[in-house]
Amino acid sequence: MTRAASIKDVANHAKVAVGTVSNVLNYPDRVSKRTKERVLKAIDELGFVRNDAARQLRAGQSRTIGVVVLDVGNPFFTSVVRSAEDAAALNGSAVLLGDSGHDSDRESHYIDLFQEQRVQGLLISPVGDISERMEALRERGLPTVLLDRKADETGFSSVSVDDDAGGYLAARHLLDLGRRRLAFVGGPTSIRQVSDRLQGATRAVQEVSGARLEVLDSENMTVLAGRRVGNKLVERDPAERPDAVFCANDLIALGVMQSLTMMNGIKIPDDIALIGYDDIDFAVSAVVPLSSIRQPTEALGRTAIELLAEELDTQHPQHRAVVFTPELVVRQSTAGVGAPAVLTAVS
Numbered sequence: 001m002t003r004a005a006s007i008k009d010v011a012n013h014a015k016v017a018v019g020t021v022s023n024v025l026n027y028p029d030r031v032s033k034r035t036k037e038r039v040l041k042a043i044d045e046l047g048f049v050r051n052d053a054a055r056q057l058r059a060g061q062s063r064t065i066g067v068v069v070l071d072v073g074n075p076f077f078t079s080v081v082r083s084a085e086d087a088a089a090l091n092g093s094a095v096l097l098g099d100s101g102h103d104s105d106r107e108s109h110y111i112d113l114f115q116e117q118r119v120q121g122l123l124i125s126p127v128g129d130i131s132e133r134m135e136a137l138r139e140r141g142l143p144t145v146l147l148d149r150k151a152d153e154t155g156f157s158s159v160s161v162d163d164d165a166g167g168y169l170a171a172r173h174l175l176d177l178g179r180r181r182l183a184f185v186g187g188p189t190s191i192r193q194v195s196d197r198l199q200g201a202t203r204a205v206q207e208v209s210g211a212r213l214e215v216l217d218s219e220n221m222t223v224l225a226g227r228r229v230g231n232k233l234v235e236r237d238p239a240e241r242p243d244a245v246f247c248a249n250d251l252i253a254l255g256v257m258q259s260l261t262m263m264n265g266i267k268i269p270d271d272i273a274l275i276g277y278d279d280i281d282f283a284v285s286a287v288v289p290l291s292s293i294r295q296p297t298e299a300l301g302r303t304a305i306e307l308l309a310e311e312l313d314t315q316h317p318q319h320r321a322v323v324f325t326p327e328l329v330v331r332q333s334t335a336g337v338g339a340p341a342v343l344t345a346v347s
């Protein structure tokens with residue numbers, strides 16, 4: 001195996017000092033045009049690749065940011081991370097991504113790994129309560145920002161969406177359509193976002209006489225999990241089925257839709273109105289365009305990077321909890337054929 005060219009090899013090839021090569025790479029304005037051209041030609045001929053990682057580790061910190069999310073397979077998180085990556089690139093940093101898969105042990109593994117990589121900071125959408133872990137990270141000099149989760153304490157920065165308001169808005173929309181037998185389909189309620197959305201939906205149902213809310217748990221937040229719940233609804237007598245279903249995310253909702261319509265002929269929204277959460281790209285292109293609660297993914301990712309920059313730039317930063325307002329997107333799955341994509345902001 002051929003040895004990679006070193007900075008010393010470049011210096012010898014260009015017949016200059018190693019320090020001159022370093023200046024060309026780091027401070028090109030300090031080197032004459034003629035010398036710079038000679039060094040760059042040597043770099044090109046030898047195929048020299050700068051070992052930036054080693055240089056950064058010697059300095060004690062890299063130009064990377066660790067990001068840990070609950071499910072990289074969920075387009076919502078993909079969109080948030082893409083936005084964070086774009087914002088980080090503007091500051092000359094790159095993003096390293098870890099997928100916890102809703103597993104706290106896997107989450108801890110990525111946190112440990114990113115510490116070993118000397119990342120500048122960490123963005124994390126946690127599985128559960130990690131306030132003690134975050135405190136330990138801060139003591140070790142690793143700034144951490146909660147992503148898609150509001151911090152319970154003022155000692156940490158966070159960026160999130162008001163999921164209680166989003167859950168209320170979804171259920172209120174179904175109730176305003178005259179639906180009274182509502183069901184909530186969500187993943188584990190140990191996930192804060194799920195429990196907050198359920199809490200908001202419960203609050204809306206309690207405001208309407210004669211309305212009720214049934215909670216149907218799913219083992220996770222995937223399309224397949226939604227199909228399993230949908231199959232169970234199909235097995236019921238029609239009179240025992242809900243007339244509206246609110247799903248904790250769009251993936252579950254799409255799975256429920258597949259089960260109800262493609263295999264069992266239940267009409268959406270005539271028999272069952274259906275609404276999801278996140279407003280991923282697939283929502284509008286579903287077999288029945290899906291109503292959903294829209295989260296501002298671009299703003300979430302961008303703001304997370306901004307908050308982390310504040311933590312890095314200030315020795316004693318003023319921690320901020322930024323909370324965005326979700327919006328209702330009405331499509332055919334709740335309002336029928338011809339329904340416009342109406343956006344209604346939460347007041």
